[in-house]
Amino acid sequence: MTETSDQGKDPLVAGRREQHQKILESGGYPHRYDRTHLADDLHRLFSDLAPGSETDTRVSVAGRLMLHRSFGKLQFGTLQDVTGTIQLFVDRATLGDDGANRFSEVDLGDWLGASGVIMTTRKGELSVRVDDFVVLQKSLRPFPDKWHGLHDIELRSRRRYVDLMVNEEARNVARARTVVVAELRRQFETRGFIEVETPVLLREATGAMARPFATHHHALDMDMYLRIATELFLKRLVVGGMEKVFEIGRIFRNEGVDSTHNPEFTMLEAYEAFADYTDMMTLVEEVIPEVARAVTGGTKVSYQGRELDLTPPLRRATMTDLVSERLGHPVDLDSDKGELAGWAGELGIEVEEVWSQARLISEIYEQAVEPEIWAPTLVTHQPVEVSPLARRNPDDPRLADRFELVVAGSEYANAFSELNDPDDQRERFEAQAVARAAGDLEAHPVDEDYLLALEYGLPPTGGLGIGVDRLVMLLTDQAHIREVILFPTLRPESQP
């Protein structure tokens, strides 16, 4: 891990540098290369070619050399491009002595362009009979083990480019991620949502309960924060009459790093005027299965060795019902506080004296219920106390018209009917401000500008947030968020 970018003394690098120098002295590398076919094209076009065939079809291919086998007068190379691999067949009779000698000097990892006619070997391997080739750029670095590849998790994360070269799984996950994002975008666009961009750099980080990253604007001499949500800006746009908006955006939270948390992650948030949380349920039940279909071809997926069925309708349950079920005893917001605290204590939860019934139920849910939920479940009616931006339920104003999509013990989406009463919103903010003053760095700050926007009138609105990274994890069967983020946050490599 401690090698630096200049290793002239390393014999493995020195040999490659020698070749590199030779190429530079004899005219250097080409600035471009005309490729006629991708590897995948060739396999598709010539899938019927019998073993030992020769054709008149001349093609040019380009890619990175992954394998090289030499038989003296005959050589085989495996060239990998963005679509797959194609074999290069190099014999002296075709390429000539000079060319063949030059080819015997190429190293694993070099970028090559090669042209020749299509053929199949006696064993039937589709190949390009190389009559001309060029080194497009040498790789000066030793290549990972051609069979075992790169296993070290740290190296794979730090040098994702090498991981992508040698590990097909890494390429598949990266591709699946783009499919997820593209399909999410398509699903919302086809439903009439407009994609917008809201600020990342803010005077105050609002819209969620989390610690922000702090920075400073020098010209304005002003402390600023990276956003922790897009919520309040998107709702301002609904106030402005953009009735259906969404944003797929990078969010930054200055909190712990573990298998499901990276300091920067991607969230989709969508808001729809004249809709409520039940409309958001329908939206989730439509969109998530469509994304699953786009990635896996179906709505039943296997995650970490267990089956998951994302086919709608999804199971629905209220938070208090789930907690009651877990306790084997009915509880709700009217339950005795001491009794609830007793249940919580039995579950190993460290109860604080000041906690209300709402907080106790919510803590029991988070610590003892949510981790046990496997099948996709829409958990509804969280207490208002833990939902500072959600609208109250008309039947019980202590509960929010809200739901979370929980799958395999984790939260994948969070949605509610948006609180649009400016006075109620002010009171919620002020309750948060008390906690903030008491040292809770994650409590929501009062956002006066947002309150002003609410006073202009937010129509009844449904809002939805989807954790994109986790969705990718679910659909690619990855247990760690670092596997679905190309360049996860890491400490700097230690220097010698």
Place this chain on the structure above:
RNA sequence: GGGCCGCUAGCUCAAUUGGCUAGAGCAUCCGGCUCUUAACCGGAGGGUUGCGGGUUCGAGUCCCGCGCGGCCUACCA
């Protein structure tokens, strides 16, 4: 943040209870080979065992500190 574990050649991995010159495969270099699929065969080179200190006749192995990573745990999506 706390606890436990790991770090050996470019890569993937060995090394018995603290004991011989730290080994193997791939990669590299040299030689052989015109149909391989991780080609094969013969030979060679390659190590401050993460970094720093300590114990010991002797440390990859034991102890202490530091760095990076992993797992669990706590907060969060």
